[in-house]
Amino acid sequence: MRISHKNKFIFFSNPKTGSESLREMLTPYSDVLDIPYRKVTKEMPFYSHISPKEVKCIFEEMGYDFDDYYKIVCIRNPFNRLVSLYEMIFRKWPVKPPFDLWLKSTKTKGKGGGGKNHDRWRMYGTYSLKNYVSDDDGNILVDKIICLENFNEDIPKLFKTLNIELPSDFKVVKKNVRSRKRKIADYYSEKSKKLVYKRYQWEIEKFNYQFPE
Numbered sequence: 001m002r003i004s005h006k007n008k009f010i011f012f013s014n015p016k017t018g019s020e021s022l023r024e025m026l027t028p029y030s031d032v033l034d035i036p037y038r039k040v041t042k043e044m045p046f047y048s049h050i051s052p053k054e055v056k057c058i059f060e061e062m063g064y065d066f067d068d069y070y071k072i073v074c075i076r077n078p079f080n081r082l083v084s085l086y087e088m089i090f091r092k093w094p095v096k097p098p099f100d101l102w103l104k105s106t107k108t109k110g111k112g113g114g115g116k117n118h119d120r121w122r123m124y125g126t127y128s129l130k131n132y133v134s135d136d137d138g139n140i141l142v143d144k145i146i147c148l149e150n151f152n153e154d155i156p157k158l159f160k161t162l163n164i165e166l167p168s169d170f171k172v173v174k175k176n177v178r179s180r181k182r183k184i185a186d187y188y189s190e191k192s193k194k195l196v197y198k199r200y201q202w203e204i205e206k207f208n209y210q211f212p213e
Contacts, residue, residue: 001013001023001032001034001046001047001048001049001050001057002023002027002030002032002033002034003030003031003032003046003069004026004029004030004032004162005031005032006029006031006126007029007069007162007164008068008069008070008074008164009026009069009070009162010052010053010055010069010070010071010072010143010148011023011026011030011052011072011073012051012052012071012072012073012132012133013048013049013050014032014049014073014074014075014124014129014132015049015085015120015121015122015124015125016076016081016084016085016088016121016125017073017074017075017076017081017092017148017181018074018076018148018151018174019049019074021151021172021173021174022072022074022146022151022155024173024174025155025172029162029164032046032047033049033050034046034048034050034187035047035048036048036118037049037117037118037119037120038118045058046058048120048121049118049120049121049124050120051124051132051133052073052132052133052134052135052141052142053134053135053136053141056135066141070143070161070162071141071142071144072142072143072144072145072146072158073132073133073141073144073145073146074127074143074145074146074147074148075129075145075146075147075148075203076147076148076149077148077149077209077210077212078128078199078200078203078204079184079193079196079209079211079212080184080212081125081189082103082126082196083099083180083184084164085113085122085125085126086099086102086103086179086187087103089113089115089122090102090128099187099188099192100188100189100191101190102191103192103195103196104195106125106126107126107127108128108199108200109127109128109131110133112124112125112126112127112210115125119165128199128200128202128203129145129200129202129203130203134143142151144158144161145207146158147207151172151174152172155172156170156172159198183208183212183213184212185212185213188211193211197211
């Protein structure tokens with residue numbers, strides 16, 4: 001995540017949505033950078049993939065006006081995102097579990113993608129966007145949702161909204177872009193395809209995502 005008290009923004013690092021790229025671009029304009037979850041203290045509670053609901057509570061305790069900040073998060077086609085997370089989790093395993101079996105075991109809230117308590121990137125990595133950015137009453141706590149697929153067009157617009165003048169040689173950063181031998185569609189059976197459509201219906205419909213044929 002990134003926080004700027006000067007430019008009044010909070011960026012939430014939704015796992016596997018291009019968030020590391022945007023974090024790097026926002027770093028020069030940020031007052032608060034994130035830390036690993038295991039290094040969280042009362043004085044520095046802002047860890048890498050902290051949710052908007054958590055930050056709102058912390059802001060209230062610190063005396064900051066959460067509503068006074070422009071709150072940003074990224075999203076990605078859930079079919080692509082889940083494959084990316086799966087490959088990241090099991091990248092060092094000699095034999096990966098079947099994708100369908102792993103996907104079925106995950107949740108869109110609660111334990112999410114599993115793992116240890118400090119593995120918030122894994123936990124939040126299978127959250128539906130609505131669950132990640134909402135409070136307990138279902139209210140959306142962010143102002144801007146940027147699609148990874150539209151980074152080149154939307155990032156410069158974001159900086160303009162934040163009243164940040166970019167240098168003439170500014171380029172959109174894209175980190176952790178990995179090529180795969182398998183196509184995204186090859187990971188899915190008809191059953192797991194339907195499961196994703198059901199679990200992530202809100203974001204699929206809202207952002208017009210399609211299954212990558």
